[in-house]
Amino acid sequence: PSRVLLVGHSRGGEGVDRAALDSLYRPPAAQDGHRGPVRWKIRGNVLIGPTLFSQNPAPDVPSVTILPGCDGDVSDLQGELYADGTRGVSRGTALHSAVYMVGANHNFFNSEWTPGQSTAPSVDDFSSDAPDPVCSKGTRTRLTASRQQTAGAVYTAAAARLFVAGDDRVRPLLDGSGRRAPSADPARVLTHAVGAHRTQALLPGPSTKVEGGRVCAQVAPDDAKACLPPSTSGGSPHFAAWEFAPEPGRDAVAMRWSRAGTPVRVSPARPVSLAGAKDLALRVIVPPNTTGTRLDVALVDAAGRRAKLGGVSVDGLPGSDRTASYWGREVRVPLSPTVREKLDLKRVKTVELTPRTRSGKVWLMDAWGWRPGTPSVRAAQLPRVDVGRITVQEGDSGARTYRVPVTVSGKGSGKVRVFLPDTETGEVAHRTLTVRPGDRVDVPLKVRGDTRYNYDTEYDALIKAVRGAVVGSYHGGVLALNDDPAPKVTLEPVADRVTEGKALKWRMTLSEPVDVDMMATLSFQPVDGGPELTTLDVDPEWLENELGSEPRPERPLSELEQDQGLFVSVPAGETTADVSIPTRKDELGEPEESLKGRLFVYDTGWRPQPGPVVTGTVRDAS
Template sequence: MRLLRLVLPVLVVAGLATPAQAAQPPETASGWSVSGSELVWKSDNPLPVGDAAIEFWAGDRLLGRPRPSADHRTFTLSTRTAVDPRELSVRASGKRLDVEEAPRPMKTRPLPPPAPQPAGTVDPGVPGPYKTTTGEYTVDPIKLPDYPAAIEMQGLVVAPVNAPGRRPLALFLHGRHISCYDPADPRYQNIDWPCAEGKKPVPSYTGYQQAQQLLASQGYVTVSISANGINGQDADVLDLGAQGRSSLVRQHLTRWADWAGAGRGSAPDIVKAVPVADLSNVFLMGHSRGGEGVNRAAMDSLNPPPGDTLPTLWKIRGTLLIGPTIFGHNPAPDVPSATILPGCDGDVSDLQGQMFIDGTRGVSRGAALHSSLYFVGANHNFFNTEWTPGQSVAPSSDDFRSTDDAVCSPGTPTRLTAAQQQTAGATYIAAAAQLFVGGDRRVLPLLDGSGVRAPSADPARVLSHAVGGERTSFVTPEAATATSGGAKLCKQVTKDEAQGCGVENRTHFVWFWGVSEDPDRFAVSLSGAGTVRPAKPVSLAGSRDLALRLIVPPNTKDNRFDIAITDTRGRKAQLGSVKLDGLPATEHVSALWSQEVRVPLPWHGIDLRQVASLELVPHGNEKAWLLDAYGWNNGLPDPRPVPLSRVDVGALTVQEGDSGTKKYQIPVSVSGDRAGKVRLFIGRDKAEFEARLVTVEPGQHTIDLPMEVTGNTRWSWGSSQQVLAKAVQGTVAGAYGGGITVIEDDPAPAITIAPATTTEGGTMKWTVTSSAVADSPITGWGRTIPPTQGRQLSTTDVDPTWFKENTAEEPLPARPLSDTRLMFYFDIPAGSLTGEITMPTVADTEAEPTEYVYSKLRLSADRTKEVELVGTVTEQS
């Protein structure tokens, strides 16, 4: 699905109470321009190529995700709407990229690294008994929809020597990094595809050899595949490459299935030289956008995309994701997973990959384990040696760029070295493989929140929690959950401070695209002794412990809570106390992450078949957030994936027309035969979303989403209705974004600005006139430029307060207005014919010639045209 077909429209300058004025730009105004129908931002320096989505925002509204230039310096968003330059910003994972933002300093000092946890009974980081062999293969490239250039089919194989029988297959997929480099010029870094003549592809796929060697020694056939062709083209697709990466993974698996059977004789030499792969035991590892890609591959293998012709000749037993993106909030609920969240991630810094755990709750049977692993002191890049300075053949860098951070800057006690991080990563990759594929339940405590460590990963501090597995849901906060005392049900995603959890958009609280109100996501904030009641009594009979996922503020110590439960007859059981320390953090670090704590359930004194409430009592002034609570047993059931109904949102583009009303259906398809529920977020022209819960019935193939389009002969920005889909129960969301775009087919009115004249000390007033009434506001904006004649007004010729408000600059020393960041801006409201721009001047005692101000304003109604603004200031008589 091409990105250009879907643009989230935004109405601009809502509530502007004054006539059009010179624009007051924030610091972000530098670098912005309009070119035709495109909004462009140019950075002073190339931005590092990473995996987090770069986004254009207007205030708190997401405008869209722009296309980068090959050198990652210029970013372009196609849009049919005007924007207020005063509101523009560029962000990635919530961080501003267009200005140096001063973060709010934390009130607490960072803690030292957590104390080492007890060693587990098994260490998956210990090499196995097999010697290994290494080689590469390249087969014919493939063509994928929406990717103009062919995608390479290249892999690095590391496999055991003389391992008997068929061996499980582990496939690795790297994330988004520069695709091309110049060995002769370290300054050349490019995200294009294919590489230009004389330039070389970056071998990102060779960056996981330590983990491949470890798994191969333990008996796995491993292959790490190249995805530069996806990276160089994914900016033009709505899902930023998730479906393309899934297709690439499944194309490789298709080859491996053939090479394990009838096609073995024609397999590449390295494949024929290693044990036959067992395609019924496949493990996937994905880093960053590769993590989202292998998750989609797992989903597509169980619930194929509409029209997909690849037969599924394999079984994916589990995935391990490192610092993954999850733009779609659509985890594969029935495929076990472990997600590494790097505590010093400077790329996907909001740690949005936490949604691979949280987003599975209640969607399917809940038997698949989903583990979250918080790696204290790890950055994003160094899990891949080809993204690590001193190890990579192409230019690379530390994605955590602050040099004076007390937790994450190199050399601090908490920050891991590259070698330590890679060893810890390999250890936990092997842990996930041994548990999900090998079935070694001794590994389970390393991943499920039991609080043990793998000594091979030392000195890394790795904390874990999990959902699924042998857990029985007790409290998963929802709208029907009741709270009392110091416990308060709060919305995880909302702009309403009174109803929110008071936590910024990170980890458990990340937004889904620009959706700022999510009715399905709740937590419980705790500011004192409080009680939480699920909607119905719950049976915890048969569970050994009560497990809770609790967040405590970073850098806090000895947070203690007494835990109790009460049954429907009012009998209370005191279960004991738990103690948590906050994670070490600074203002640059995402550390509001839940930790798992457990207390034993009683054998008598309470009816565990009818548990009605949970009580938490802090020992002091501890603040906390409860994510959920479960009955817990030590075990790992067979996830037994079931086919779920799959929802895919398509895109439709139509013409407005000159008259009449037409009805269109936004394409939303359903495949599968199971009943379920899906949450649709339906966007409107003001960038607000209507949340609609839709029930999918067995045999249903579409979801009814009509939209009426009424034609006329008045110009407007056009309109659109964006649709986002998220699984709620019994469904999965494949293509999660789409909608309908209505193209305006009427000519734009002509705009003129009458020249303005005033004497020194007066106010310049320009009247902006439209030749016809429009259905949308018409805006224009442009920088001050040198006039075509005469002397230019200076910064001391205009009112100093007005100048500072509109430029964030001081008027002294005096300089021409064209040397400043002053912009002029107007807004003709819909249904009106005129607007006004004003500029106050000041009088002085010097004899001066007539002075001028000049600008060319780009028009929202027709961005191929500019309108001149000319102002004249004469001496007082």
């Protein structure tokens, strides 16, 4: 049981990552999970098109994450955070590889999600109203199901060979060395990695000093601060959003130039050591579909001595406005004997990038001292943080402060960042806390009471690991139950007997204003006698827009699907809303036709509660 590799697809990827975390850091007793020491050791994970809603990956379990370039489901490729999200959290000896597979979609890695292979219905998850130059079926870059499955199997096997068998010969297929597996042909597969024998040279943050460029926020709604403005066509897996924007603690360096030769100098807060490294490795993003962005790379030590390391050329990935193709390419320049003679590599102060193309854009994700090999991984003794949720009554007035239950287990001390969104303003407060097992972590939340009907309100607290800690359950807080009665709802006729061509109309009225939109559905039911209004008797555009139905074949309104009722909503703070049904005038002589409807009002749990019944009659106009 010490030679275990877990493979998970989609949400299963996040599942196996959590299983690996729980195996190393025991979950609290209140959670489901194995009790006591485990009898197995998970050597690595393969995560295929995975979700990572928590953005708290297991830092000390090696991983390979396959990012499908045409993923139509997890389209932001948030699985990139299985690599990026481990930086600086623990020792950094576990290799975390990201494998970008151009032209692969989400579903075809699973034969049960692949048309022609599955027993149940299945689809190609990438779809577009207009042809997509990268991902539409039949394009040069799009992979067929069999080719995608072959490539996925090859890189899964490579991970098993490296993590379980310990065969370092396959590492260059996974770690950004630029080697490729011919058995995966014709798939175009690219890799980069963090961890293993890398030492941190540069991880951009607020304390990073930049000359000629700027520190940019990976997740921000403000164009001036964001690495990629929200209006950018296409996206970046590195900048996949979490729960909030802006989000502190996630930065890169943005470069933009209109002539060659002006260097961009990037300096960490204090000098770093690259003494044991063979190369300087950088992860650099350039815009999709660009080629030949050239940069010279140099280092400056603490004494001001400068040495040029060499030049790199970077091509962008194939991309469109539907793909997340702003992805970091790993490039390396050697720390040659000449460089070692010129510089004190134990005290490197600045990384210098000089554009050699006439114009361009670059985003620098990070820089590392790199040397070959895959070190054995021993999980650090870290504190584990789990945030829970309590349930309280809202109350009728004032504000009460409750403490969110936060459990800290494990060993040692570390730092986490706590996020507290305001339910009214949407503003998010955040602070960094030091956590130790046994310490009380104070996360207060205020619950405001009133006497107006509302839905149950969640006051949230979310936690992310920063350094020297892991996070299990990341999302908790306080659930305040609404304890005020719902208003009385009536549905009174405004025009319930009309001539065809006119609109039937009723008014939904609340006995008092409330703090939420009161939503309801008017569900059509069989009439008690006589002809019933049909799909040919109402305005066809209204029928399509409001009920999602076509007029033909002709059928009574009561025979529409049960979920095709007519939606009506009274806005928060108001007391009335009208619901109308426009009828259609025709040249046929007909008897009076009628309809019958029951209003179903949704409660705080989004459960439909039966309300008043109404009828309407339409007279012939001929």
